[in-house]
Amino acid sequence: MLLAPHVREEVLGDLQERYVQRVQSQGVSKARRRYWLETLAYMRPAFIKRQKNKYSSTGRQSAGRKSAGRHSAGRQTAEPSALYYCHNMILNYLKIALRNLKRQKVSTSINVIGLAIGLATCILIMLYVQDELSYDRYNEKADRIFRVAQKVRLNGDDVGGPTLGQSAATDLKQQVPEVLKATRFRGQGGEFVSYGTSSFKEDNLLVADSSFFDVFSIPFLKGNPKRALTEPNTVVITDETARKYFGNDDPIGKVLSFGREKIPYRITGVVSNVPASSHFRFDMLASFAADEEEHAGWIYRMNYYTYVLLPEHHDFKKVEAKIARLAEKQIGGELQQWLKLTPEQFRAKGDDFGILLQPLTGIHLYSAFGTAELSPGGTIMYVYVLSAIAAFMLLIACVNFMNLSTATAVRRSREVGVRKVLGSVKGQLRQQFLIESLLLAIVALLVGLLIVAVALPFFNQLTSKALTMNLLTNSSVVAGLIAGTVLVGLLAGSYPAFYLASFKPVLVLKGGFSAGRGNFNLRSGLVVFQFFVTISMIIATVTADRQLRYMQSQKVGFDREQVLVIQNTDMLRNNEAVFRDQIIQSPQVITSSISGQVPVGNSIMDKTTVMSKENPDQGVMSRFYFVDPEYIPTLAISMTQGRNFSKSFPTDSSAVILNETAIRALGWQQDPIGRELIGHTDDNGVKTYYRVIGVVKDFHFESLKQKIEPLVMFLGRNSGNILVKTRTDQIPTFLASLKQQWESFSPTAPFSYSFLDDRFEHVYASEQKIEQVLVLFSSLTIFIACLGLFGLATYTAEQRTKEIGVRKVLGASVGSVVALLCNDFIKLILIALVLASPIAWWGMNQWLNEFAYKVTIDWWIFGVAGLLAVGIALLTVSFQSIKAAMMNPVKSLRSE
Amino acid sequence: MRRSDLGEFEEVVLLAVAALSPNAYTVAIAEELERETGNIVTSGAVHAAMQRLEQKHYLKSVWGEATAERGGRRKRLYAVTGLGGRVLEESRAVRNRLWDRILPAIRLEWN
Structure with missing residues (x-):
């Protein structure tokens, strides 16, 4: 209803009266039409504009109304809401709010910055999550498309x-x-x-x-x-x-x-x-x-x-x-054909086969086929974790806001008292404080959007996505954002609003009011919560960092320094070996090997079963490498027993070199050299035997996420890459000469190369990214938590000014006063540490389970995280504490 | 002397209030004016005019009683203030003086 409250009753009455009259004289439909016309005639500023200054003594309208209201107190038809939603009062609230915010610059900026960072993080993560969830939705029939995948279980x-x-x-x-x-x-x-x-x-x-x-x-x-x-x-x-x-x-x-x-x-x-x-x-x-x-x-x-x-x-x-059912028939038939096994026999061993339908829109986030996918998939886990982080950040920012507003409440308790004495009711006071927090939230949103705009390029680099702010121009997103901000403002403001509005005016005005210990409990709960999150983040960051360092420093079992990998050498066809022989002539080259398998990176290799000659029923799933005699020296893989392949032994074509894991799996710990294994069985059941001539020390052929598996090396031609072990420090000139030689063969492929240690780093790119994200978020949470703590310390110090003054007069030293003030916070942080440790431990354990080779989570990490948190907290708090402790007691006590 | 800032419609409304007192309220005046002029007069127009008049202190108002035909809502009864009365008188005097100065011959031409 647009009508201003003070004319509403009158106008409605008028309209109804004429309507009733017209119904009698002209009939319902005509009366109705006229009713609407008349209503439209009220659409003018005089009726819509709210009455000015309702408390002015010259307001005849309200004076008249009040006296009339007394007569008709029995049937209150005037809307009670008119009392609260008067735009004059709101203007007054805004004015007071702005004055307050200006007066308390520190707490205002802490609030705005904290909330802005929280909101910015939320928006960024929302953009990311939105992008992750939008995979494949560009398809018009996205919800009707399914991928048929197979589930197979073999040997468990x-x-x-x-x-x-x-x-x-x-x-x-x-x-x-x-x-x-x-x-x-x-x-x-x-x-x-x-x-x-x-x-x-x-x-x-x-x-x-x-x-x-x-x-x-x-x-x-x-x-x-x-x-x-x-x-x-x-x-x-x-x-x-x-x-x-x-x-x-x-x-x-x-x-x-x-x-x-x-x-x-x-x-x-x-x-x-x-x-x-x-x-x-x-x-x-x-x-x-x-x-x-x-x-x-x-x-x-x-x-x-x-x-x-x-x-x-x-x-x-x-x-x-x-x-x-169809798959059962078809695949079952094929099993019969290839393995001579009926589906029942196949399943009897604990193996299984079948198919499943994957909804197209779920493939990116839910499909668990890893490297078999065409592009690396996302993980729904990360989406959840990030959303949780976003929620936490926002929650912490809100908590800070509540904390600070409640803390500053006492400073304003006089204002509340005066307002109450002058006739404000609780509702009005609540409204006032809610408006203040809304104002802050909206300012924070603007600042937050600014931060998002600045941070987006870095965030894109971190996530290797191409997110834009375009999504934010979508009207529903904008509406959501504004609604969210308003909600945050209301939520964050609700505690102070209700808390402040319930002050007893008499107590407040007498000056006997102080925030009692009881209130401290809630605020300390909030501080504990913040430091709980902060400490968990610190623990997670430290653990991730250790794991990453561990993986990079781990001996991989081969020498990855100074090894150059020239790629796509198979495009040289018969000239591959010629090229290699040319390279070796160079004084800068130590050795060079032609190989399809380079130990680092995802070399998608099938596992094949090999059996020992003595025990042909027990297969060992192992990887096959086909190498030339130079392979092992080029990578400096150490041999523990036996010898390397050599051109001087023609029989080496039926020889193999195993790694230690394979030796263990085959049960050949004693004297493996000279034993034979079945490497290949052709369709007619003819077995090919290979003799073991050497054993290499285990080396990591993929990343440390995978366990080292049994490995069988055959002597064979296997083109694809040329590994070059160099001794040069003039890499650019060396590369240029290589390029020149490459092009002399005029191949279809361009010259491309990589260094083994770079490839090695690259394997851990995703872990590095996780660490970067963790570092980023933990510093953000630390920052926000410190902002909150700083505000709270300011407040506590101010609250206890008199106490400190009395203590100093009675002989307390500066040190003891500082200790007194910090004591409370230290206790809270210790509680947070105790709470955070088990949860962080559990979470990081889950993460570390992805790795076959991992660090242990030692107790000292928790110690470090705790010390770090305490240290940061002390730094934050001590500034205020020392300031309070150094104050001349005369100043604080004089004004009594 | 105050400048007489009285619009034509306002003057008519003011007169109607005076004529219908003590029962002058929006609907009654609108009906009266409709009857007298033969044009449609919305209560909104009348109400707006009366608000302006009240701002100029030519009218005063009190809450009247509620009637069933208004859905239990009260009506606001308007009355002309002393100032309003004087303004009306003055405006009438101005008109009368002007009327008096019209030559009878000219008035004859109109008919």
Whole structure:
């Protein structure tokens, strides 16, 4: 109702009276129409504008109304709310609020900065979480698309994956009526693609069905989505790729040549770039080759990511059951064919197989297939943890706010007393304090947004995402943000509001009021909570840092210094060895080895079973390395027994070198040299035996997250990389000469290289990121907690000015007074430490469980965290305490 | 002497209040004016005018009693103040003097 309260009764009465009259004279409909017209006539400033100064003695309206109100006290028709929501009073509150905030600059800035940082963190994390949750939602049919993945259990390990065999998609489409569309694609490693003279390595190359675009919504810029991938040797490229190869020319119909064999692929379409929030990414999407269909089966050549599109509003669990039955039949048949085992026999050993449907929108956060995915997935855990951190930060900021406002309350208790004596009721006082905290919250929001704008580039670097503030221009987000801020303001202001409003005016005005010990309990609870969070963060940061240092300093079992890895040397084809031999001639090179396997990084290697000759039934899952004789010297892996491969022993082609773990797994602790193992069994059951000639010390071939597994090294040709052990300190010139030699072979691939120690660092990039995030957040929480503590210390010192004065007069030293003031806080922090330790210990234990090789969480970490917290707290508190203790007691006692 | 700041509609309303006293309230005046002028007069227009008049201290008001046809709401009864009365008188005097100065011949031309 727009009408001003003081005219409301009169106007409504008028309207109704005329309406009733007209109903009698002109009929209902006409009367109703006139009623609305008349109502519209009230839409003018005179009625909408609220009455000025309701307490002025010259206000005839209110005077008249008051006297009339007395007569009709029995039926209160005037709205009681008119009493509270008078805009004059609100203006007064705002004025008082601004004056107060100005007078208490320190506590105001602490409040605003604390809340702003809390809000900024919240917004940043919200942006991140929003981005994580929005994965794959760009698809128009996102909620109807499911990926068919398989779950397999072998020897007690879950070895399922997101891929199926070639014919799964076709079978699903034909035999399950609910499957409207089925499509599949597979990754195709890195491929060198050239057009004319320009050649690039394309890492994001997928090979897909023509139905790909029926399922996924990736818009075409050029070409026809229906026909784009129907023929073999056609390719669809993204806009960015098109620009890379052709600039502004029209790429349609142009032919790219793929790989060493220069297979021609014709471009049939250009699509817009795949959104960053997609669980797969491609720069090129090629059609399946004509011979693709030869390898039929569900578990034979499981390279295909298979997706199905279901009808709208369909329970996918039912379809999953149907598909599971189909899979049982198909996979069961294949097991019979390949392993000569019926599904029952297969399961009898504790193994299992089956399929599951993964909702498209859940793949990024929930899928647990790790490296088998096309792009590294997120973890729902991190989303939860980050949201929790955001909530904590905000909570701490709110707690500070409440703490400080309550603490400063006593300074304002006189104001409250006077207001009460002059007739304010509780509601009005509450309103006043809520308005103050709202004001602060809104200022904090503005400051927070500023911080977000400044911090976003760094945050993006940290999370390697491309978040923008664009999301914040969305009207519903803006509304949410404002509503959130208002809520925070109200929540943060509610305690002081209710607390202050309940002051007894007589007590306050007599001056006998002081914040009693009882109030201290709540505030100390809040301090304990803050330091609980802070100490937990410190413990987490220290532990993560130790783990990271541990992993980096851990002996990996090979020498990673001065080792250069030249990549893609297989593109030299027969010249690979020639190139290597050329390199070795250089005086700067010690040794050089050609190898497909470089110990660091995710070398996706299958595990294969080997058996000892004596005990052929007991297989040991191990990794195979095919190496040349230079491999072990180049990496300086130490041999514990036996000898390395050598060209002077022709029999070495059937020799193997094992690592110590493999020796243990095979049970050959005594004298392994000369024993034989079964490395390979062909289809006819003919076994190939390999003789052990040496044992190497265990070395870490991946990151320290994985346990060292049994390793079998064969002598064999295995191209891909050339490892070069150098002794030079003139790396740039050396690299330049290498590049020159490389190009003399005119390969299709450009010269690319890396250093082994850099690759090693790179493996731990995600852990480093976690540490950075932890350091960032723990310093933020420490900062906020200190702000809160500082405010509280100011307050305590002020409260006890007189006490300190009396103590000093009676002979207390400065030191003892400072100790007195700090004592309270130290106690609180110790309580927080006791509470935080077990929880932090539990949390970090969970995190460390990801690593096969890890540090232990020692008790001294808790000590350090506690000392750190106490130290920081003392620094914060002592400034105020010392100031209070140094004060001349005459000053504080004189004013009595 | 105070400048007489009385609009035409305001003057009519003021007169109507005087005429209907002691039962002058918004609806009664609006009805009266509708009857007298034959035009539609909304109560809002009347109310606004009366508020202005009250601000100029030409009108005073007290709460009246509530009636059933107003849904139990009270009405506000208006009365002309002494100042208002004097302003009305004065304005009437001005008009009368002017009327008196119109030559009879000219008035005849109008008819």
